[in-house]
Amino acid sequence: MPKAWFIALGVALVLASIGAYCIYHVVMTGIGAWGNNNSVGWAWDITNFVWWIGIGHAGTLISAILYLMRQQWRTSINRAAEAMTIFAVMCAGIFPIIHTGRPWLAWWMIPHPNDMQMWPQFRSPLMWDVFAISTYATTSILFWYMGLVPDLATFRDRSKTKLKQAIYGVLALGWRGSARQWHRYERAYLILAALSTPLVLSVHSVVSFDFATSLNPGWHTTIFPPYFVAGAIFSGFAMVMTLMIPARYLFGLKHIIKAEHIEAMCKVTLATGMMVGFAYSVEFFIAWYSGSEYEQFTFINRSTGPFWWSWLSMVTCNVIVPQFFWFKKCRTNPWIIIVLCLLINVGMWFERFVIIATSLSRQFLPSSWSYYWPTKYDVGVFIGTMGLFLTLFLLFIRFLPAVAISEVKNTLPEAHAGKDH
């Protein structure tokens, strides 16, 4: 196992370094180094931002919503899924910050007294984004850490070297597993789950407001918030599976992350995939039903215009591919699942690209119609965030409890022995 881990870490670090170089270049030269142009001002970067945020949402869904619904199978994957959330949000945050053009002034978005006597404009959805994403990142980290503490205490008590004892000891905050502490801890866990649920829905709704509050045809629709949330869960579950299936084999977690857990996730993916497909058809229907020629043009252009290939990839990967999950064989064979999940992630990336690029390249003014093509720096930064994500995930899985130990114990039959006294 460690050998595979080191190879994977090496690859991840190489990708991350490519990204670091590209970010350096883009920051120092300006975002003209990207393929963005006057018409398509939100291009790969915002596509990637929405894509990463969406991936992160599955982690919260698993850790919070499934917890509230008492789905016990979630304990096998919730820790890893929460970590995935945090790392995905980190990757997502990189893009809008660079997109500001002068990222070293990004802190101007935080309201603070300054000698220009200027304050942020809170009626802009971009400011809503700042608050939603930072609240989301903070909550995810605190929730994750809180879940980690009892397990860190286990690590503390089982480590053999003094250094490890000291590090895990400090991180575990002196957790003693006392019943009085558990009592408050369980309450707090429940409350955090209850808070994260509306939060995660609000975050992707706010991200969709970035588009929906504009007047752009193809963006200005009320279906966006639920449609974005469904898409987020769809891509997020696909990502969880992409990560957990190899981890199951590499780290011998097969007895904890069981085949039926994977199957359950496949079903969630299928259900959310159907919602996404439904949303696509509703968009077309509304464009026709609205009688607005601009809306109609936008959607015809989306499927038959110069970006037809991205629209086709989107529909293939997001509507057709998940249908395979109807078959039990496809929900149980790890290779098939991995391939389908990767395709779904590609498809969800294209969804955001289609929304952004096709709408911006054909706005109201034909004189500013244009096409978009990425430069190598677009690609490099995106690859870099993948490297960053993988690096963090690999470190996490090696040095922190990747499965929620105390929660898994809690679901064992022995834990309920005290109930019938």
Next chain:
Amino acid sequence: METNENNDHDEATSAHAGETSPATGSTSGHDGARASSNSDEGELYGVLAEFDSPGALVKAARKVKDAGYGDFDCYSPFPVHGIDEAMGIKRTILPVLVFCGGITGTFLGFLLQWYCNASAWQWNVAGKPVWSIPANVPIGFETTILLSVFTTFFGMWILNKLPQVWHPFFRLDRFTKVTDDGFMLGIEAKDGRFDAVETKKLLESAGAIAVEECYLDASPANTKMPMFIYGVIICTTALALVPFALVYKARASHSKDPHYHIFGDMDFQAKVKSDQYNDLFADGRSNRGEISGTIPRGWLNDDTSYAQGLENGAWITSFPTSVEVSRDLLRRGKQRYEIYCSPCHGVDGRGAGMVAVRSQKIGQGILPRNLVDPGAGVITQPNGQLFNTISNGNNTMMGYGAQIPVADRWAIVAYVRALERSQFAAGTDLTDAERSAAMGATP
């Protein structure tokens, strides 16, 4: 790989004997049930009993509570169901605190937005009201969640009196099993009913598989904080103050040096700027003078009254002959005035433009002159002087000659005159016929 080991319940129990007790780092060789009375053993802290299952722990907890003990606690690797009730743990007030935190978050979120956008810096977005609740709901929602989350997270640790990396029970090797598969019950000696013999008996009769005494550490080496930790704290505090000191110094002193360019900010570009040194030319200047004997197109200023508002060295009071004052000229002047002058002087010329209002509010800058009030003195200025102010500026107002072509400047002059007339017209400005028409019935 840790994850792997930790989930292997069977072999875990035996793995502990002789390990160090982690939080204290002490390696004293307690073995099992009896704590020896080493020289570093101080006062008795309490007794710790181990049980073989969560069910037994719950039963014992009930027994201990019924015996009247208060200062005791149960320890387990996961929350044992039914133990709260057996121990008589009251419901935590955490949810109430979280509710208060959430309400505070809502309030602060809206207050922040109101202060920023409706009070301190009123953004005018397409003439919409500066304070409209729907647009402020998303952020109000997020701050509600954020403060609730903070209250939950920090409130829980504070109520649990954590972080506290040290605890007497950590001195017992047995206690490390709690985070793995041990179920323990500890009674503190400070409890009124505590009796070294009786309490142990009680625990044994409750089904404990082992009962152990726990003593406080008496050796100063183990209870005092090591010196080097003080050193680290002092050093980090001192280092943390350095940036603030630098900022303070920078605020209080002036410097002629250009600022550090960590980021270029497009300050350095591959182009020649005016007044820069340039070795392309013999005189080393990047500014090139006019070629002698030539002038740029359209720059022939032989009509000084038109180009400068001057005639024989004096401001002209009328308009140059080439400017025909007409309705079209006034219309053009109005449009140009509203673009170039109204932001400061206001559309009515009285000096209440957006820039002026803002600068008055923050108490900075010089207020623009009232252009129309006879008391302010502009009205008596000759046209040529007004033209010159537009071209070259006056005192702190900069000139607009570079932006506004000469013809438009005259149009603005005409329009400023119209503004003055329209607001401060005298009766004598009308002809007799007009006056009698305006007076109505009077013949």
